[in-house]
Amino acid sequence: MPDARMIEFRSVSKTYPDGTVAVADFSLVVPRGQTTVLVGSSGSGKTTLLRMVNRMVSPTSGEVLVDGQDVAGVDPVRLRRRIGYVMQESGLMPHRLVIDNIATVPRLNRVPKASAHARALELMELVGLDPAMARRYPSQLSGGQQQRVGVARALAADPDLLLMDEPFGAVDPIVRAELQAELLRLQRELRKTILFITHDISEALLLGEQLVILRTGGEIAQVGAPLxxxxxxxxxxxxxxxxxxGERRLVVRRVDGVDIVVDGSGRPLGQVAARG
Amino acid sequence: MTWVMANLGLIAERALSHLGLAVPAVIASFLLSLPVGWFAHHYRWSRTALLGAAGLLYAIPSLPLFVLLPTLIGTGVRDRVNVIIALTLYGIALMVRSVADGLDAVGVPTTSAATAVGYSTASRFLQVELPLAGPVLLAGLRVVAVSTISLVTVSGVLGVSSLGLLFVDGFQRGIVAEVVAGIVATVLLALAVDAALVLAGRVLLPWTRRSRPQGSLVTP
Incomplete structure (x- = not known):
């Protein structure tokens, strides 16, 4: 039975050389097989915390454990290859075809090209991309398609852990909603451990099973399920x-014998169908 | 024209000899500029000093360099190695800046993304930074190639075989056609090498040609 704690932050802090305290003292357990969302505004240290997990940032003090192992003692390149990473603006390699972008990590791990490409095509289907796009360059894809490629690339080596750094922040609201729904579907299927950061509370409430609300400096305001x-x-x-x-302060009003829900600004949201 | 027709063999031989001096020098200056340019790109503090020092190489007058080098490295004045080394130095002078600029142009988001997904420093340089610096490297290499082909001619004064020897010889013997043939052949050679580089760029940097989104794309 693997440890139920996929990631554990133990009193980590990060002070940058210019004196900025990004994270003061942060401790958290990220449970295995769930989506944990760190949500906070800019300056909350959420990106710093995420990047500590794959050693893109080293904590000034404290430790980060992945699978029970302090990452400070793990070779960073090997560590990163077993952690999927999805970032804002996709972070795809502009000079490589979509299929080669998806196959990046298996190829770095010396998986033969044919099987890495076969796996990449499967992943394209999994994330809802037409395999006909395999031989295009990232710049020939829309922003939403690029993010799907980014998710496929992160899944290519079948990692247990996915880090998602505001992955849907740069796409328009309609595409964002589609990508969010797609991630929920994928996660029902795959049950990965996902550490997701966002500044968008609606996104956090939708995707998170565990929500971590941050104040500035990585101070935890509250941890819990969205409900x-x-x-x-x-x-x-x-x-x-x-x-x-504000907007989520809802009021039930009875109009013509029907209970309707109205939000903080008086906008009708819908009817009450049932209670409980 | 009669002189040209009568001496096609000689012109071809000199052109080959010319390439034999220019091509190794261009390749050597490219390869030697990579680590220096990378250093200037990676360690910002060294940039001004390195690019400045490299640029200064270009200020050395070519003829004295051709004459001085043999005494420094112990080769004969007409040794082709001297010429190649001197041309390599001039190539480095131009190329180091292109390497540094090309690597700068790759952009932190891309290199940082490459690191985050698990490229090692070496694989990132060879598979991400170098190819993405490609267009700028190619632009620099084209200037180096053309400038080197033109500089080779100076070695003609020393009697080293190249197209330069044609116009030195033609000038001394008063054969105008030979002088003109030397100049025209040098220009043609430079144009041919430049065209070859452009072609190589199209083959090696295919993504630079297909960067516009295609019409059939539908969001998302």
Missing amino acids: EIVADPADDFVAGFVGLT
Whole structure:
């Protein structure tokens, strides 16, 4: 039975050479097989925390454990090859065909080209890309398609852990909603451990099984399931951040014998179909 | 024209000899500029000094260099190695900046993404940074190639065989056609090598030609 703790942050801090304290003292367990979302505004240290997991950033103090092992003692290149990474603006290699981009990590691990390409084509289907796009360059794809390629690349070596750094932040709202739905579908199928960061609370509430709401400097305001946080926000900061003092402050009104729900600005959201 | 027709063999021989001096020098200056340019790109503090020093090489007058080098490295004045080394130095002077600029142009998001997905430093340089610097490297290499082919002619004064020897010889013996043939052949050779480089770029850098989105694409 593998450890239920996929990632463990133990009192990590990060002070940059210019004196900026990105993270003061952060501890968290990221459970295996679930999506954990770190949500906070800029300056909350969420990107720094994510990048500590694959040693793109080294903590000033404290340790980060992946699979029970302190990453400081693991070769960073090997570590990164067993952790999928999806970033904003896709981070694809512009000079390599889509299929070669997806096959990057298996090829770096010396998997023969034919089997790496076969796997890449399977992944294109899995993430909803037409395999006919395999022989295009990333610049010939739309932003949404590029993000799908980014997800396929992250899955290519079948890692247990995926790090997602605001992956849907740079696409338009309609495409973002599609990609979010696609990620939920994939995650039902694959049950990976996903550490996802975003500044968008709606995205966090939709995707997260465990939600971590951050103040500045990586200070945890509240950790819990989305329902718990909405039902019982720890303080005014969390309530404000989640929108419980604004748009998500909903009111049930009875109009012509029907219960309807109205949001904070008076906009009707829908009818109450059932309670419970 | 009669002189040219009568001496086609000689012109061809001199042209080959010319290439034999220029091509090794261009290749050597490209290869030697890579580590220096990478250093200037990677360690910003060294950039000004390295690019400045490389640029200064170009300020050395070519004829004295051709004459001085043999005494420094112990070869004969007419030794082709002297000429190749001197031309390599001039090539480096031009190429180091192209390497540094080309690597700079790759952009931090791409190199950082490459690191994050698991490229090692060496594989990242060879498989990501170098190819993406390709267009700038190619532009620099074209200038080096053309300039080297033109500089080779100076060695004609020393009597080293190249197209330069045609116009030195023609000048001394008062054969205008030979002088003109030397100049025209040098220009033609430079154009041919430049065209070959452009062609090589099309083959080796295919993504630079297919960067526009195609009409049939539908979002997402």
